[in-house]
Amino acid sequence: MRVAFLPTGRTEWHGLPGAFSRRFPGHVFEVVPSAIEVASHGDRYPLDGFTSNPLTAAHLTRPPEAATLLVERAATVLMDRDPPDLLVILDDLELANREQPEHVVRVFRAAVEQHVTDPDPRRQRARGRLATRASFHLIAPMVEAWFFADPAALAVAGVTEPYRLVSDRGLEQFTTDDPSYLAATENDCPGWQMRRQRSQRPKWLGDDRMFHPKGYLLWLTRDATAKTCTRYRESQGGAQALEALDWDALHAQPAMNFLNALCEDLAYELDAPYQPPESVVPVVTSLSRRPKDHVLRNV
């Protein structure tokens, strides 16, 4: 079968097909958008995610444009002449929304509802295709958390020094208590200080850094002289780490609930054997919690 991912990160865009081809062998995994489109847009992500800022009740009536564009892209792919058997829209459950995954899903559902209730009947016709062939899943809080399950993957990403996690919380509740990381200041990055370009400010300087796996990864791969303060590259080391990820090690992590929801969904569609780990519980994106009025396969 053919599965297409519609991710919101460059690492996922590069690495997911390889990673899931190993996880579910015998099936074809693709990504949207095309490589040509991504290449032509420079430093833009394949598509923007919509969870970077806190979502409010107002977003239920007016979903963020990024969510709308994700829905439009998904509908375009599924209504084309040779659609994939399954399309997985995959966004991060970023820290700004980590306490409200249900609301994130509600907002995305609202974006889908708006699309399929458009006065244009051609958009209305996408309702059935979306409800049967598209799923929406979350990576909590972001894909870099997965790397911490597998020291080999971290090494591929460029990490050479020891790291510290609060081990009993699980990677979807990623927490580090590395004292040097938590105490880091701008002075640890003279390369950035020279330019102070806001968009390249090291993520490990944020107040929520202890919960930020990518921030910690960037710290662990820091290069004080580089303008971005790191030698980590999402589309290189990050993508290669994801492709090489040890799935058994990842599933062995406690309470990987959102990952489990994704794998269960894929296994069901692909008719592949899958035994959920004992530590997981159903979450808002789990097939088992699918509402009767679902607008996508799982939400």
Add this chain to the structure above:
Amino acid sequence: MGVAAAGGGDGADRGVEGEAGAAGPPGASTVVASRGVDFELRIENFRVLQKARWAPAGVCLLAGANGSGKTTMLDALLFLRVLFERGHEAAFMNVGGRFFRSTATPESEPVVFELRVQDVTWRLRFPMGGNGLLDSFGEEIEGPGASHRVGMFEGWWMLGGEKVRIDDVRCYARVLWDRGDAPWMKPLVDFVTSVSVYKSYHLNRVQRAERGEPRQRFLHSSGANLWAVLANWQSAPQRSAHRYEWVMSRIREAFPDLIASIEFVDGSPEIYPPGAGRHEDALPAERAADGLLTGLLHLTAMAGLPPGALVAFDELENQLHPYAIRSLMRAIRERAEEHDLTVVLTTHSPIVMNEFRHDLDRVYVLDRAESHGAFDMPTRLIDLKSEDALAQARLGNLYDQLEFARPSGLPRA
């Protein structure tokens, strides 16, 4: 629409740069072209267009990457009009005679144009080498019960039983039409003389408010006679069928903060912004915003068209704010509907493309990568991608995402 009206017998030359248009054949009457002119243009080996066949109708969009042949397609239409009206030399000059033939085809293959309007077909074959015409070219006209085939530069033609010396630059179709004994050619003549192509306005000439000849009724392809046309229409509202009022009402909608009225003082325009009550508040043309002038040019071009005409705008969006683009698009559609016009727009603008969300069947793509060698260019977008898929997102976004009309050098997804 008769030839005299279409060609601008009063000295104007709508949508073509150069001299006056065609004179009507003896006894030709002014007849409105039939609703929705049924025509098809076929091209072989003309510049980048090796094989093209196109029959647009209504307001159409022609999309393609740079160098895909959008402007060449418009030039083909222009070439046929000028050839008919002013002869082959002017026609070659008008489209730039060099690089006429597709460099991808051998010299043995001629450049071919074929225009069918209803049941009349006009076919031209130009055997071209690197240095120009290799030999005499052929011209064919076929209509109900009639078929003519001649070679150009042969010194004489046979018209019926009469031997006619070729003593001017007119093409055979024009000679035949001017004799007045081939009324069956009328659909072809009406159509070919209705073609207007606006590729790039000479804004500096518009800003200088050059004094044009009086009695200008239609906009030149350069736009340089804009003010003369508007002044003429303003002074003769009955004769000009309220064209001036239509232009002014639509330009106010497109640029609500920039223009309320235009007054002509000794032929020179003075542009009054909204709320301007004094003469000192008026702006001369040279101080007007480029976008405002461009909008006036587009609207004046549209208002000057006779019913049933074909007009093409190459990259209509240049200089225009998105609001103005959308407003002008509404006006163009309105005018096209009311006057049975065929409008061809070429564009790279996502904003213009988005305006075709409900007219996907009128979006054509020049994409060599999608071409299969036959006469399948331009291709209807809905023949390339599912209409339902295209409707899920804004057309401009899909173009931005390289879903169609991508540069031909890029690998497939």
